[in-house]
Amino acid sequence: MKVLIVEDEKTLAYEMETFLKKAFYLCDLAHTVAQGLEKIEINSYDFILLDLGLPDGDGLSLLPKAKKHNPEAAYIILTARGNLEDRITGLDLGADDYLAKPFSLLELQSRMQAIARRKFNVKEEAVPLGEFSIDLQKRLVQYKEEQIELSRKEYDLLSYLFLHKNRVLTRMQLSEHIWGTFADDDYDSNYIDAHIKNIRKKLNLWAPTEWLETVRGVGYRIKK
Amino acid sequence: MKLSAKLIYFITGSKLAIVLLFILSMPFLVASIASEYTNYSLRDQQRKALDKVHKAGIDYYLQGDDSYGSYTMLKEEYVAIEPAAPELLIDTIKTVERIVEGDTLSYRVLNHTFKAKDKNYLLEIGKTVGSINQYNKPLQRIALYVLMGLIALTIVIDLIFTRVLIRPLGKIIESKLLNRKFPFKDQSEPVKTTTQDFKYLDESLISLMDQINVDFEKEREFTANASHELMTPISILQNKMENLLADDQITEDVAMRIVGMMKTLDRLKKISSSLLFISRIENDQFVKLASVKLVDLLEDIKEEISHRLEDKDLTFIIDIKDKVTLKNVNHDLLFQLFYNLINNAIKYNIEGGSVTVTDAVNKQGDYQVFIKDTGIGIASEDIDFIFDRFRKANLSENVGYGLGLSIVKSIAVYHNIDIQVTSIVKQGSTFTITFPRVMLG
Numbered sequence: 143m144k145v146l147i148v149e150d151e152k153t154l155a156y157e158m159e160t161f162l163k164k165a166f167y168l169c170d171l172a173h174t175v176a177q178g179l180e181k182i183e184i185n186s187y188d189f190i191l192l193d194l195g196l197p198d199g200d201g202l203s204l205l206p207k208a209k210k211h212n213p214e215a216a217y218i219i220l221t222a223r224g225n226l227e228d229r230i231t232g233l234d235l236g237a238d239d240y241l242a243k244p245f246s247l248l249e250l251q252s253r254m255q256a257i258a259r260r261k262f263n264v265k266e267e268a269v270p271l272g273e274f275s276i277d278l279q280k281r282l283v284q285y286k287e288e289q290i291e292l293s294r295k296e297y298d299l300l301s302y303l304f305l306h307k308n309r310v311l312t313r314m315q316l317s318e319h320i321w322g323t324f325a326d327d328d329y330d331s332n333y334i335d336a337h338i339k340n341i342r343k344k345l346n347l348w349a350p351t352e353w354l355e356t357v358r359g360v361g362y363r364i365k366k
Numbered sequence: 367m368k369l370s371a372k373l374i375y376f377i378t379g380s381k382l383a384i385v386l387l388f389i390l391s392m393p394f395l396v397a398s399i400a401s402e403y404t405n406y407s408l409r410d411q412q413r414k415a416l417d418k419v420h421k422a423g424i425d426y427y428l429q430g431d432d433s434y435g436s437y438t439m440l441k442e443e444y445v446a447i448e449p450a451a452p453e454l455l456i457d458t459i460k461t462v463e464r465i466v467e468g469d470t471l472s473y474r475v476l477n478h479t480f481k482a483k484d485k486n487y488l489l490e491i492g493k494t495v496g497s498i499n500q501y502n503k504p505l506q507r508i509a510l511y512v513l514m515g516l517i518a519l520t521i522v523i524d525l526i527f528t529r530v531l532i533r534p535l536g537k538i539i540e541s542k543l544l545n546r547k548f549p550f551k552d553q554s555e556p557v558k559t560t561t562q563d564f565k566y567l568d569e570s571l572i573s574l575m576d577q578i579n580v581d582f583e584k585e586r587e588f589t590a591n592a593s594h595e596l597m598t599p600i601s602i603l604q605n606k607m608e609n610l611l612a613d614d615q616i617t618e619d620v621a622m623r624i625v626g627m628m629k630t631l632d633r634l635k636k637i638s639s640s641l642l643f644i645s646r647i648e649n650d651q652f653v654k655l656a657s658v659k660l661v662d663l664l665e666d667i668k669e670e671i672s673h674r675l676e677d678k679d680l681t682f683i684i685d686i687k688d689k690v691t692l693k694n695v696n697h698d699l700l701f702q703l704f705y706n707l708i709n710n711a712i713k714y715n716i717e718g719g720s721v722t723v724t725d726a727v728n729k730q731g732d733y734q735v736f737i738k739d740t741g742i743g744i745a746s747e748d749i750d751f752i753f754d755r756f757r758k759a760n761l762s763e764n765v766g767y768g769l770g771l772s773i774v775k776s777i778a779v780y781h782n783i784d785i786q787v788t789s790i791v792k793q794g795s796t797f798t799i800t801f802p803r804v805m806l807g
Binding site for chain 1: 594597598600601602604605606608609611612618621622625628629632635670673674677
């Protein structure tokens with residue numbers, strides 16, 4: 143998939159690029175509205191990540207023009223402004239999602255995947271996970287034909303880890319994904335540990351879960 | 367004491383003092399007026415007598431006798447003429463005692479010598495003083511009545527006048543100080559008054575409030591800008607660390623250090639975004655149009671927070687009326703308000719304790735929700751400050767960044783919700799959240 147990152151903070155743009163490249167996306171960078179438009183006119187993208195405060199104008203003004211050239215693309219607004227009007231205007235103008243800075247790159251990727259499933263009708267069959275299989279579309283974890291009862295949070299945790307497989311996720315990253323930004327002032331890692339323990343317990347009834355690793359002092363990882 | 371009362375007391379007191387002084391000095395005044403008048407009438411009598419002597423000769427009085435004397439019937443006045451030594455020359459008026467038929471009477475006596483037919487005579491005209499002084503008492507009494515009546519009348523007038531005069535002061539206090547909610551967003555009207563001093567006070571208050579508003583606005587802008595400007599660098603650092611952590615080449619030890627850095631950064635991020643959140647609330651950036659069924663909201667929170675309840679083995683009881691719906695609120699903000707309060711009730715609770723949410727309607731018809739915990743409580747000296755930013759009641763534990771209750775307060779102020787706290791150390795705290803009646807849907 144092809145991604146255009148329109149972001150005037152160059153360091154930030156490079157970090158996003160580095161991350162997304164690792165996840166097998168092809169990335170182009172633009173640092174101004176003009177550069178962004180130029181790239182959109184020439185290329186066709188699947189994702190356009192749009193910062194709002196650009197040096198030569200508001201990212202929102204770019205949105206309608208970009209949609210003309212690239213109606214198929216999914217647009218995600220990235221902004222530090224984070225106020226409600228921007229969000230509403232952005233979504234009104236046809237943006238698909240909205241992420242307030244600072245956001246985790248993991249969260250960005252998870253959103254992109256969700257949009258891809260929704261928007262591009264990417265049919266994902268249930269994928270194997272050890273001896274289990276996980277169906278991201280139907281939000282199911284199965285052992286052979288047997289469906290495994292996981293709570294909403296347990297499923298969210300597991301699918302997030304699965305989405306970022308082979309990558310260690312910290313307890314913080316996991317709790318932010320599950321409880322959002324209003325996960326108030328204490329990111330108590332105990333709760334993540336407790337959830338992981340429960341997941342393991344439930345899955346272990348059917349098959350071993352050695353693919354779900356604890357990385358000492360860092361967090362958890364699904365190894366595949 | 368009220369200013370109007372003070373004014374009335376002072377005015378009435380001074381009036382009474384003056385009236386009293388007048389009444390006390392009245393005998394002297396009357397005496398001096400009377401004696402002036404007596405002197406005048408004595409002189410008049412003297413003039414008439416001398417006139418008679420001049421026209422009709424001294425014998426008109428003497429009738430051949432050596433001397434002449436005449437009393438009125440009640441001995442109030444008398445006239446006497448008698449010969450005097452040739453060289454004697456007097457012309458005086460004085461008060462003397464005379465014994466007349468056994469009674470000692472006080473007379474005002476005029477003595478005047480005059481010549482008639484080459485002889486020197488002494489004219490003596492007397493008038494009793496008693497007849498003058500006998501009017502003093504009734505006069506004083508009447509004056510007292512009349513003046514008291516007048517004072518009573520003026521008090522009524524004074525009362526009305528001072529009330530009218532002082533009314534603008536009350537209006538200024540009411541409109542400028544009492545019924546104002548900080549921040550003073552609405553421009554307040556100047557109070558109408560013709561009293562220069564009140565105008566001055568009113569204008570001073572208006573300009574003071576404008577100044578406060580300007581400064582407050584600046585502070586708010588600064589908080590919003592500062593926390594906003596921090597977001598981009600935090601963003602960069604966070605993403606850099608995330609990428610770094612994913613690097614295959616780093617050792618376990620480095621990974622742990624990166625996680626440490628990420629934790630610190632996360633703290634910075636949460637502080638900044640909380641401050642930004644507060645300033646957004648204060649800048650009215652949330653729409654208050656939702657109707658929220660409180661039971662549902664609380665059940666959502668219970669689900670969201672259940673892991674913490676389990677962790678401490680707490681009992682969580684929601685005992686509120688099913689029907690209660692709050693209107694004109696922002697759902698997310700209200701959620702955050704209850705979430706933070708309940709989260710605190712859990713955080714500061716003891717193992718195996720409880721958190722109870724109950725409700726009631728108070729006398730004014732306002733709706734109240736009580737969140738009661740069995741936690742460590744808040745010391746009374748801390749209770750006034752718990753809503754202040756970065757204030758943590760229990761510093762010994764690592765319990766947070768001290769912005770949770772500030773957020774609660776901002777949300778409450780924004781929705782016109784009142785929050786009160788009562789607490790007993792080591793027994794627990796109760797937060798009382800009062801929704802104005804108009805918010806009940």
